[in-house]
Amino acid sequence: MAQRDQTQQETAAPPTLGIGMVGYAFMGAAHSQGWRTAGHVFDLPMRPALAAVCGRDRAAVEAAAGRHGWAAAETDWRALIARDDVHLVDICTPGDSHAEIAVAALEAGKHVLCEKPLANTVAEAEAMAAAARRAAARGRSAFVGFNYRRVPALAHARRLIGDGRLGALRHVRAVYLQDWLTDPASPLTWRLDKDRAGSGALGDLGAHVVDLAQYLAGEPLVAVSALTETFVRERPRPAGPSGGLGGGAAAGGTGPVTVDDAAAFTGRLASGALASFEVTRMAAGRKNALRLEINGERGSLAFDLERLNELSFHDHTEPAATAGFRRVLVTEPEHPYLEAWWPPGHTLGYEHTFVHQARDVVCAIAGGTPDVPTFADGLQVQRVLAAVEESAAKNSVLTPVTL
Numbered sequence: 001m002a003q004r005d006q007t008q009q010e011t012a013a014p015p016t017l018g019i020g021m022v023g024y025a026f027m028g029a030a031h032s033q034g035w036r037t038a039g040h041v042f043d044l045p046m047r048p049a050l051a052a053v054c055g056r057d058r059a060a061v062e063a064a065a066g067r068h069g070w071a072a073a074e075t076d077w078r079a080l081i082a083r084d085d086v087h088l089v090d091i092c093t094p095g096d097s098h099a100e101i102a103v104a105a106l107e108a109g110k111h112v113l114c115e116k117p118l119a120n121t122v123a124e125a126e127a128m129a130a131a132a133r134r135a136a137a138r139g140r141s142a143f144v145g146f147n148y149r150r151v152p153a154l155a156h157a158r159r160l161i162g163d164g165r166l167g168a169l170r171h172v173r174a175v176y177l178q179d180w181l182t183d184p185a186s187p188l189t190w191r192l193d194k195d196r197a198g199s200g201a202l203g204d205l206g207a208h209v210v211d212l213a214q215y216l217a218g219e220p221l222v223a224v225s226a227l228t229e230t231f232v233r234e235r236p237r238p239a240g241p242s243g244g245l246g247g248g249a250a251a252g253g254t255g256p257v258t259v260d261d262a263a264a265f266t267g268r269l270a271s272g273a274l275a276s277f278e279v280t281r282m283a284a285g286r287k288n289a290l291r292l293e294i295n296g297e298r299g300s301l302a303f304d305l306e307r308l309n310e311l312s313f314h315d316h317t318e319p320a321a322t323a324g325f326r327r328v329l330v331t332e333p334e335h336p337y338l339e340a341w342w343p344p345g346h347t348l349g350y351e352h353t354f355v356h357q358a359r360d361v362v363c364a365i366a367g368g369t370p371d372v373p374t375f376a377d378g379l380q381v382q383r384v385l386a387a388v389e390e391s392a393a394k395n396s397v398l399t400p401v402t403l
């Protein structure tokens with residue numbers, strides 16, 4: 001009898017975590033890949049099931065369901081939330097719908113993963129964080145998709161800093177540079193509309209580097225001084241429904257750009273360390289250059305997303321004659337997430353951050369303790385972004401980040 005119980009335990013399938021995803025374009029494709037793959041790579045306590053995907057156009061969402069492996073398609077996110085086979089709602093839509101979908105999903109008893117930036121305004125983010133606190137009392141979790149924390153080299157950087165390898169931090173330097181808006185003829189998609197996106201490069205790229213800077217340093221920004229600029233103030237309206245990075249072809253006529261093209265800001269971390277940030281979608285030639293350098297009294301770390309398997313590390317306690325930045329290839333089994341992947345030197349890429357995100361979310365829901373960013377983290381980043389905008393509007397006056 002005891003032997004039969006043991007056999008049953010060994011063969012019992014892990015419980016299912018049904019995923020319902022809203023939006024199926026850029027992030028929808030990336031998240032689909034993450035949910036599809038995580039259980040095949042990692043030994044998970046729950047099995048993610050791609051239950052249903054939601055869009056607004058029946059034919060298009062059914063095609064997306066087939067392409068990305070979803071069992072069903074819905075055309076109204078409320079219907080998606082109401083499904084019994086959906087336990088987690090994954091929000092991959094523009095920012096103007098995050099708050100409404102997330103709060104409704106949490107109130108319906110679902111877990112939520114929401115893309116960054118958490119919301120378009122601090123007020124929306126506060127409402128979401130309040131809903132998350134109420135849901136937590138009922139055993140439901142709410143996460144925000146800061147996927148770059150899941151780059152193994154950056155997770156490793158976090159460990160090194162946590163272990164004191166850099167000592168007291170002095171500087172955090174972060175840039176996130178893209179160039180897809182350099183051409184003034186690039187069309188006016190939702191990302192250039194404040195009502196839909198909240199802000200421009202600031203919310204799109206700045207949210208990532210602000211989160212990373214605070215996550216790696218292990219402390220919040222307490223004040224910022226900022227400049228923002230919109231270099232191209234009118235752009236051609238796209239012909240079709242505005243969507244992905246490229247939008248549609250120009251259909252004649254222009255409309256106003258109502259968000260920033262770029263933001264540059266400095267800040268002070270709680271410990272007194274200084275931080276600087278530059279984010280833009282107009283850095284000609286830079287495609288997805290998220291670069292960080294952190295200097296402490298015992299050493300430094302540097303990272304570039306375009307070489308994401310590498311971390312540069314300088315140990316300042318070594319003899320000066322041989323010390324210097326060295327390239328650590330972050331593909332060893334002792335590096336974060338790597339044990340489950342390929343032999344050393346067989347590198348990972350952008351998409352793997354979403355597999356790691358899916359893994360961490362599943363483990364957190366199942367009661368593990370992976371360090372997954374919550375709605376409270378998303379709200380705090382939103383407050384930093386708001387302080388940046390406030391400072392920029394007041395000629396860069398040093399502006400405290402609301403606690």
Ligand SMILES: NC(=O)c1ccc[n+]([C@@H]2O[C@H](COP(=O)([O-])OP(=O)(O)OC[C@H]3O[C@@H](n4cnc5c(N)ncnc54)[C@H](O)[C@@H]3O)[C@@H](O)[C@H]2O)c1
Pocket residue numbers: 022023024025026027028054055056077092093094095097115116117145146147204242243244245
């Ligand atoms: N983590 C990252 O690295 C990263 C990268 C890009 C975008 N994002 C974030 O992801 C979110 C989505 O961006 P994206 O690049 O995927 O945009 P996208 O334009 O490629 O896709 C948006 C999707 O949302 C759908 N949609 C919009 N409103 C909807 C509604 N009311 N109901 C159902 N579907 C709706 C659209 O049809 C489309 O499928 C944004 O918050 C963005 O900031 C994160």
